[in-house]
Amino acid sequence: MYASGLHQHRFAPSAAVAPAVAALWVNECGFDTAGVSIPRAEPHLVVRFGPSARRGLDFHAIGARQRAHRKVIxxxxRTVMVRLHLGTHGAVFGVPSSVIADRIVPLEDLWGVAATRELGERLFEARQVPEVVAILEEVIARRLPASEAHEAPTQLALDAAARLGTARVNDVAKALGVSERTLRRVFREAVGMSPKEFSQLTRFHRALREARAGLHVDWAGIASATGYYDQAHLIAEFRKIVGVTPRAFLGELRGAASSTTGRERGARSET
DNA sequence: AGTACTGACCGTTCAATATC
DNA sequence: GATATTGAACGGTCAGTACT
Known part of the structure; x- marks a missing residue:
């Protein structure tokens, strides 16, 4: 999430939650502003404090998203964002990824009223950001299984995801020893989107990363380097995913990421 | 028999590519 | 840039198999 005037504090996940948590950060904003979230396949756990939250504090699970969305902050x-690894939705949220795909689900619908009320009370008392983060990590760690091994269908989807960059779905299915239909079924259940949609999102992120890194002088170069047929297709894809052209979206992000700090347990890159 | 899972087939949609 | 063509990916459905 980026917004004008937004302060972002990043935390390296503790060892206890590292198998499930890919990134953890806190956004704070001193005045009303606009924000845009970049769509991702990974599920998120979000805790909001402040005027936008119900009763001053609320938490949600956000599933795989294929479209950016914009809102007023x-x-x-204060928003605590926890990005999970693909395939950990079952352990952390207790449901298949397909259940929360493209949705924002109140955590009490997944964890139950009692558990979320207790968590809410603890978070409400914890005023300092590190304390809030520690509580969240403790709660997530308690939900993780002793073994890091995934169930077979989830592992199949993860193996497919790792190969889906440029390979065709049918070829990936063959390589993994299942039919294309089975792979599609399993993938949607485990990731919350189709293999093709996942590939497109992966490619979009690659193009965005290259553009932000300034590795290319023009969009045609980025399109070529990241697997798009041509610049026109790159632009069409950006319009579909984030609603505006690549240049406009970069401008939106540049204007937004005005203040970002990486600290506490070590800084990492964040998109 | 009922259930769960898988593969195969089919018609449709749409992105990728070629051509003008 | 607009349009046409091609083929990959999709979801629905059904049959086969394994298991209870």
């Missing part, structure tokens, strides 16, 4: 709002 109110002054005084």
């Amino acid at each position: 109110r002054s005084g709002q």
Whole structure:
């Protein structure tokens, strides 16, 4: 999430939650502003404090998303974002990824009223950001199984995801020893989107990363380097995913990421 | 028999590519 | 840039198999 005037504090996940948590950060904003979230396949756990939250504090699970969405961030709002690894939805949320795909689900619908009320009370009392992060990590760690091994269907989807960059779905299915239909079924259940949609999102992120890194002088170069047929297709894909052209979206992000700090347990890159 | 899982087939959609 | 063509990917459905 990026927004004008937004302060972002990043935390390296502790060893206890590292198998499930890919990134953890806190956004704070001192005045009303606009924000845009970049769509991702990974599920997120979000805790909001402040004027936008119900009763001053609420938490949600956000599933795999294929489209950016924009919203107003109110002054005084603090948002704790936890990005999970693909395939950990079952352990952390207790449901298949397909259940929360393209949705924002109140955590109490997944964890139950009692568990979320207890968590809410603890978070409400914890005023300092590191304390909030520690509580969240403790709660997530408690939900993780002793073994890091995934169930077979989830592992199949993860193996497919690792190969899906440029390979065709049918070829990936063959390489993994299942039919294309089975791979598609399993993948959608485990990831919350189709293999093709996952490939497109992966390619979009690659192009965005290259553009932000400034490795190419023009969009045609980025399109060529990241697997798009041509610049026109790159632009069409950006329009579909984030609603605007690549140049406009970069401008939106540049204007947004005005203040970002990496600290506490070590800084990492964040998109 | 009922259930769960898988593969195969089919018609449709749409992205990729070629051509004008 | 607009349009046409091609083929990959999709979801629905059904049959086969294994298991209870």
